[in-house]
Amino acid sequence: MLFDSTLRRDLARSFGATLVVILTIVLTMMLIRTIGQAAVGNVSPQDVVLLLGYIALGQLPTMLALSMFISVVATLGRMYRDSEMAIWFASGVGLTRFVRPVLRTSLPVLIVVGVLALFVWPWVNQRSVELRDRFERRSDLSRVAPGQFQTSSDGSRVFFIERDSQDGHTGRNVFILSNTNGVEAVTTAKSGRIAIEGDDRFLLLDRGQRNEQNGKTNEKTLSRFENYRVLAGERVVSGAENLPPKARPTIELLQSPSAPHQGELVWRLGLIFGGANLLLLAIGLSETNPRRASNWNLLFALLSFVVYYNVINLTQAWVAGGKVGMGVALVAAHGGAFALALGMLWWRDGRNSRRKWRPAAAMANPS
Numbered sequence: 001m002l003f004d005s006t007l008r009r010d011l012a013r014s015f016g017a018t019l020v021v022i023l024t025i026v027l028t029m030m031l032i033r034t035i036g037q038a039a040v041g042n043v044s045p046q047d048v049v050l051l052l053g054y055i056a057l058g059q060l061p062t063m064l065a066l067s068m069f070i071s072v073v074a075t076l077g078r079m080y081r082d083s084e085m086a087i088w089f090a091s092g093v094g095l096t097r098f099v100r101p102v103l104r105t106s107l108p109v110l111i112v113v114g115v116l117a118l119f120v121w122p123w124v125n126q127r128s129v130e131l132r133d134r135f136e137r138r139s140d141l142s143r144v145a146p147g148q149f150q151t152s153s154d155g156s157r158v159f160f161i162e163r164d165s166q167d168g169h170t171g172r173n174v175f176i177l178s179n180t181n182g183v184e185a186v187t188t189a190k191s192g193r194i195a196i197e198g199d200d201r202f203l204l205l206d207r208g209q210r211n212e213q214n215g216k217t218n219e220k221t222l223s224r225f226e227n228y229r230v231l232a233g234e235r236v237v238s239g240a241e242n243l244p245p246k247a248r249p250t251i252e253l254l255q256s257p258s259a260p261h262q263g264e265l266v267w268r269l270g271l272i273f274g275g276a277n278l279l280l281l282a283i284g285l286s287e288t289n290p291r292r293a294s295n296w297n298l299l300f301a302l303l304s305f306v307v308y309y310n311v312i313n314l315t316q317a318w319v320a321g322g323k324v325g326m327g328v329a330l331v332a333a334h335g336g337a338f339a340l341a342l343g344m345l346w347w348r349d350g351r352n353s354r355r356k357w358r359p360a361a362a363m364a365n366p367s
Contacts, residue, residue, distance in 0.1 A: 003093065004101045007075070011105045014071035022063050022070075023056075030055045044135045051131055058124045061116045065275040066305060068109050069282050072102055073301045076286035095349040098283055106279050110272065117271040118250045125247035156180055174205060176230065182215040187230065195229075203230050245320075263320025266329050270312035273334040277341055278305065284344030308337060 034052050038045045076098065079085045089095075162173035176187040189208030205228040212221040245253065245264040253261040285301040315329040324332075 003088070003097075004104075007098065007101045008105045010075045010078075011071055011102065014075045015067055015105075015109070018070045018074070019063065019067040022067055026059055026063060027052070027056055030059070043132060047131050047135070051128060054124045054128050054131075057116070057120055058128075061113045061121070061271045061275075062309070064109050064113050064116075065271065065278060068106050068275070069278045069301070069305055070298075072106075072279060072282035073286045073298055076283065077288050077297055080286065080288045095283065096345055099280065099345070102279055102283060106275075110275050113275050114272045117268045121268065122247055122249050126243060129243060129247050174203075174208070176203075178230075183212055184215060185210055185212040187211075187228070189228070204228070205230065257326075259322045260320045262326040263316045263318075266319045266326055267312060267316040269330060270315065270334065273330070274308055274312055274337070277334060277337040278308065280341035280345065281308075281337070284341060284348050287348055311337075 031048075031052055034043065034048050034055070037043045038048050043051055076085070079088075088097075156179060158177040160175040161171040171192045172190065174187075174189045174192040176185075178185045178187070187205065187208060187210045189205035191207070192203050192205045195202045195204050205225070207226060208228065209222065209224045210228065212223075213219070245260045248261070248264070250265070250268065253265050281304060282301060285297060285304060288297045311333050315324070315333045318324045319326055319329050
């Protein structure tokens with residue numbers, strides 16, 4: 001009882017500290033990338049915080065698994081360096097005895113990883129697709145910030161508005177540069193407003209002029225108008241109508257087992273199986289020599305984590321491409337990792353047993 005409670009308390013403390021550090025690093029990186037996307041016009045600046053929350057939820061399963069993996073390696077490694085493991089081994093506690101308290105401590109984390117991977121991950125991706133789709137379906141006038149030149153969604157027009165109204169549907173001192181079918185046109189107007197007809201948006205301009213130049217014939221045309229209508233936003237096919245596999249619920253993936261859907265299932269299940277296998281690997285990889293002041297075991301453990309998760313991504317790509325089946329990929333990747341973890345535990349435990357009995361044999365035969 002003392003052994004279990006002490007180890008679980010140390011693991012919980014190390015897991016909390018590690019998760020805070022990893023979460024801070026990942027959120028900082030994602031915030032910088034999201035702000036960069038907003039700066040170039042890929043996402044709405046008003047949705048940066050919301051999109052960052054979705055990204056954090058999507059990356060949370062990996063962060064939880066990595067935090068638990070590092071906490072096991074760091075905690076057991078400290079016990080090796082402080083000679084606590086030597087005391088437990090001398091007391092008859094083998095390395096396999098550490099599996100039960102580690103799994104009991106990590107079980108809530110694995111459950112959370114499973115819920116996030118199977119249910120929260122597709123929901124987060126669906127919300128992200130809707131945010132980006134709503135941003136792309138804005139009218140061209142709503143893309144324009146006062147005093148700034150902005151390109152339209154299809155790249156054929158450049159807008160400039162000196163000042164816009166509070167409702168966002170009316171602009172003043174409108175400037176439009178368009179290039180369509182080799183005809184370059186410059187349109188200016190005192191004001192403009194948005195009108196919606198069916199699925200299209202039109203910009204109705206008042207009191208302005210339009211200067212056209214044909215690039216092939218160099219013919220120029222100047223016209224003035226009191227009212228003029230220009231297409232301000234083509235119909236955009238909604239991304240929500242054609243969701244990628246990562247944005248589809250797990251039940252839907254099971255009901256339509258196509259190759260891309262099975263590849264996504266392999267990735268989601270791989271997060272769960274990978275998190276469990278990494279805990280067993282962490283117990284075997286945590287051994288360190290107390291006489292050496294180094295953390296090579298932690299670096300090697302992190303390298304193993306990176307390799308394992310790259311294998312998960314690789315199996316997803318293979319299954320989605322139809323190269324291997326879903327069952328073969330799961331058994332080969334995670335079954336192989338499970339066998340490797342058990343083999344390492346057996347080897348470490350057997351070596352520690354030989355070390356324990358060697359001094360006793362030497363004392364029995366002093367000659």
